[in-house]
Amino acid sequence: MSVGHAILTARPHDKPSFLIESHSSQLIVSLIASFLLSLAATQSFADTAGEAPASLTHALQLVSSDRMWADIRTLSGPEFNGRRTGTPDDLSSAEFMRQRFLDLHGQRPPSNDLGGVMADTLPGLTRMQSTSVTTTTIGDNPFLQFALTPGSPPDRIGTDYLPVLDSPSADLQAPVTFVGYGISDPAGGFDEYAGLDVRNRIVLFLRGKPERYPKQISHADKVLAAHARGALGYLTATGPILNAYEARRGVTGRPSAFYGLTAPARTIPGAWISTARASALLRAQPSGDDDHLRALQQTLNESLTARSVGTDAVVTMRWHSAQQDGTLNNVISILPGHDATHQDEAIVIGAHRDHFGKQGGLLFTGADDNASGTAVLLEIARVLSAVPAGLKRSIVFVSFSGEEQGLLGSMLYITQPVVPLRSTIAMINVDHAAVGNGRLTIGVTGAEKTVAQQAGQEAGLADRIDVFGFFPGGDHVPFKEAGVPTITVVSGGVHPHFHQPTDTADTVNPDILSAAARYVLAMVWRLADAP
Numbered sequence: 001m002s003v004g005h006a007i008l009t010a011r012p013h014d015k016p017s018f019l020i021e022s023h024s025s026q027l028i029v030s031l032i033a034s035f036l037l038s039l040a041a042t043q044s045f046a047d048t049a050g051e052a053p054a055s056l057t058h059a060l061q062l063v064s065s066d067r068m069w070a071d072i073r074t075l076s077g078p079e080f081n082g083r084r085t086g087t088p089d090d091l092s093s094a095e096f097m098r099q100r101f102l103d104l105h106g107q108r109p110p111s112n113d114l115g116g117v118m119a120d121t122l123p124g125l126t127r128m129q130s131t132s133v134t135t136t137t138i139g140d141n142p143f144l145q146f147a148l149t150p151g152s153p154p155d156r157i158g159t160d161y162l163p164v165l166d167s168p169s170a171d172l173q174a175p176v177t178f179v180g181y182g183i184s185d186p187a188g189g190f191d192e193y194a195g196l197d198v199r200n201r202i203v204l205f206l207r208g209k210p211e212r213y214p215k216q217i218s219h220a221d222k223v224l225a226a227h228a229r230g231a232l233g234y235l236t237a238t239g240p241i242l243n244a245y246e247a248r249r250g251v252t253g254r255p256s257a258f259y260g261l262t263a264p265a266r267t268i269p270g271a272w273i274s275t276a277r278a279s280a281l282l283r284a285q286p287s288g289d290d291d292h293l294r295a296l297q298q299t300l301n302e303s304l305t306a307r308s309v310g311t312d313a314v315v316t317m318r319w320h321s322a323q324q325d326g327t328l329n330n331v332i333s334i335l336p337g338h339d340a341t342h343q344d345e346a347i348v349i350g351a352h353r354d355h356f357g358k359q360g361g362l363l364f365t366g367a368d369d370n371a372s373g374t375a376v377l378l379e380i381a382r383v384l385s386a387v388p389a390g391l392k393r394s395i396v397f398v399s400f401s402g403e404e405q406g407l408l409g410s411m412l413y414i415t416q417p418v419v420p421l422r423s424t425i426a427m428i429n430v431d432h433a434a435v436g437n438g439r440l441t442i443g444v445t446g447a448e449k450t451v452a453q454q455a456g457q458e459a460g461l462a463d464r465i466d467v468f469g470f471f472p473g474g475d476h477v478p479f480k481e482a483g484v485p486t487i488t489v490v491s492g493g494v495h496p497h498f499h500q501p502t503d504t505a506d507t508v509n510p511d512i513l514s515a516a517a518r519y520v521l522a523m524v525w526r527l528a529d530a531p
């Protein structure tokens with residue numbers, strides 16, 4: 001990525017002046033932007049801050065948490081089987097969304113008075129956008145066992161371990177070597193594999209990286225390193241010491257569902273194990289005491305000195321996984337803007353619909369993640385389609401698939417946007433919007449944070465929002481990287497069921513859901529109706 005820069009927009013399709021563009025590091029962006037924008041652009045909102053237009057006030061009253069909750073129950077119910085990307089449940093949930101949008105927005109072709117861009121690019125207002133995708137299913141009854149003590153029982157799936165969801169089949173038994181964070185970077189002076197022979201062993205590495213390690217490192221990088229060194233399999237676990245972000249999000253020691261996103265030809269079977277099991281494994285070593293893993297992690301974090309160690313623990317990993325070709329389906333619906341000079345411009349509101357489906361015999365229903373954001377998306381579509389005058393700019397609703405499998409749906413949209421990205425004023429992403437402490441976390445890139453605060457005031461939520469810069473992970477990322485300003489809306493606080501089979505509709509909080517929807521409504525209103 002290039003060095004960050006900021007400009008006030010001055011393009012053929014002028015964006016509202018409070019938006020800036022950014023392509024990477026936010027530091028320079030925010031320095032320049034805060035200077036320029038404090039001088040000029042935000043002034044246009046100074047008079048109106050806190051006062052919602054009457055039409056918005058009315059629209060905010062139309063938001064119904066009952067309807068959203070009903071949609072969450074449906075989407076996380078047995079009918080959709082966890083909405084896994086590329087499966088028949090991807091298609092059936094997409095059809096559900098398409099039908100809802102058709103009921104709301106109709107399927108009339110774009111009218112002649114729509115601007116050139118819209119008329120050129122729209123065969124219809126509601127449509128699917130699809131691509132082929134490979135999916136992996138972990139078969140029922142997987143088996144994993146630490147032989148820490150003679151006759152110890154098999155570990156429990158979901159509680160003690162979970163196969164990584166795109167792991168190859170496993171049928172192996174080997175001793176474990178702890179390799180710290182699993183980083184092999186001799187050139188950077190930090191090689192946790194230095195002097196180790198992990199051939200025919202299983203490696204155990206912590207998730208994340210020491211904060212002092214300056215480079216980015218992905219899970220896939222770590223698996224690649226383990227594979228290159230001849231390891232047969234891997235285990236990964238959250239360390240006992242959480243970083244600030246993990247603590248804020250309430251990351252637990254439980255294994256979570258996720259895709260490793262490793263190259264099929266250079267991967268090995270892997271599982272996420274609980275922090276408790278990882279600690280037990282190190283405690284069982286001759287040198288181990290109760291807090292051995294914590295001590296090792298602390299040393300790694302503080303001194304960036306490799307602390308790898310072979311153990312006597314033998315682990316058995318056994319499961320069957322099957323790859324299948326399938327189709328990923330985004331669902332897109334457009335609500336055209338009414339203002340002749342602005343209707344070629346659009347605000348994208350996105351929420352991913354996909355979740356993990358059934359894996360290893362466990363059903364992941366994904367109520368908070370992200371039937372909640374999907375329900376907000378539908379509710380905003382309902383409310384806006386009931387607004388008689390409409391908004392100046394067009395609204396593009398996108399129900400993404402493939403988010404959990406590496407943002408595949410939003411990356412697909414970026415390559416085939418229904419409104420050109422240069423005319424896309426902003427992308428609002430709603431994810432995990434129904435659980436937590438009652439506050440909303442708002443992540444903003446490419447726009448002034450004051451916009452986020454003003455939308456909060458207009459929604460009557462000024463004292464319930466926390467505005468940050470970039471929020472890591474989610475379907476807004478490809479938009480940000482394409483230079484589109486993004487606003488991410490996530491419910492604040494701990495999400496205790498994150499990527500767990502327990503993320504079910506009964507854990508959803510209607511008040512939080514309603515706050516998220518009202519916030520998104522105020523934000524989209526502000527962006528779409530700006531002068």
Ligand SMILES: [Zn+2]
Nearest residue numbers: 369370404499
């Ligand atoms: Zn998720």
